[in-house]
Amino acid sequence: MMRTPGSMSRVIVYIATSLDGFIARRDDDISWLDPFHAGGEDYGYADFMKSIGTAVMGGRTYEQSRAHPERLLNGVKTYIITRRSLPPAPGIDTELWHGPFTGLVKKIRQESEDDVYIVGGGQVISGFLDEGLIDEICQFIVPVILKEGIPLYTGLKREISLQLIKAVPYRSGIVQLRYVVHQ
Numbered sequence: 001m002m003r004t005p006g007s008m009s010r011v012i013v014y015i016a017t018s019l020d021g022f023i024a025r026r027d028d029d030i031s032w033l034d035p036f037h038a039g040g041e042d043y044g045y046a047d048f049m050k051s052i053g054t055a056v057m058g059g060r061t062y063e064q065s066r067a068h069p070e071r072l073l074n075g076v077k078t079y080i081i082t083r084r085s086l087p088p089a090p091g092i093d094t095e096l097w098h099g100p101f102t103g104l105v106k107k108i109r110q111e112s113e114d115d116v117y118i119v120g121g122g123q124v125i126s127g128f129l130d131e132g133l134i135d136e137i138c139q140f141i142v143p144v145i146l147k148e149g150i151p152l153y154t155g156l157k158r159e160i161s162l163q164l165i166k167a168v169p170y171r172s173g174i175v176q177l178r179y180v181v182h183q
Contacts, residue, residue, distance in 0.1 A: 009109055011116045011133055013125050014048055015152065016140040016174070022149030023122055028064050032144050036172050043140060043176060044168075052076055053114025056104065058124040060085055062094075076117070079104060081124050101131050122154040130157045132183045137162065143173035 017023055024030050033159060055073050057065070059082030065071040066089050077093045080086060081101075088094050097104050108116055118128055128134050139152075162179035169175050 003092070009053070009113055009115050010135040011105060011118060011128065011130075012048075012052075013118045013134055013137045013139070014045075015120055015138075016142050017148070017152045018142055018144045018146040020147065021151055021153070023120060023152045024150045025146060027148055028060065028150070030064075030066065032146065033142065035048060036142060038173060039172060041170060041172060043170065043174065048138070049073075049117075051115045052117045053112035054079065054108045055100045055121035056081065056097075056108075056115040056128075058082065058121045059086060061120045061124070062089075064112050065089070073119075074119075077111070079108070079113045101128055101133055104135050107151075120152075122150060122152045125152065126154050126156050129153075129160050129181070134181045136165075136178065136180055138176065138178045141175045141177065 011083070015023060025032070028168075053076060055076050055078045055166060057078065057080060059080055062078075062082070063079045063086070065073075066087075069089070072089050072092050074092065077095065079097045081093050081097055083098045105116070118125055118134065125134070161182040162183060164177065165180055166178035167175065168178075
């Protein structure tokens, strides 16, 4: 879904989950995704990132990214949702945020017309959904059942209606589902 010139940036979730809805194992381990990167398929990630000007992630997601520097987002400002003091990652434009999500989206939209990538984790994504701040969800269903772990949608306070705008199956068995969120 392309924006028209001068239109407001979109706030987009772009994330992979196991078939049973987990984004990581209980210990934050995401190595179950590794076999799906072996074929060199990027699942549209490079094209997606071309539209992104800002990223938002929770403190735990940021800490996991610091532990695996290949996951850090170069070239985009990253807001980290946390009440803790976290060290900056070398060479990455980060800012800590502990205010209301609506205030953050307003600030980001004043800074950039590019889209906003809500990276994760589940609590951050659910909070943005509850406040009606997510425009699109691009969720990749990975053909793995983890049985337990960290759920993507956790603590939602309301029902969320979605409209499917795209479904893409990949040879790996992953399926991309892209939805517009109805506020």
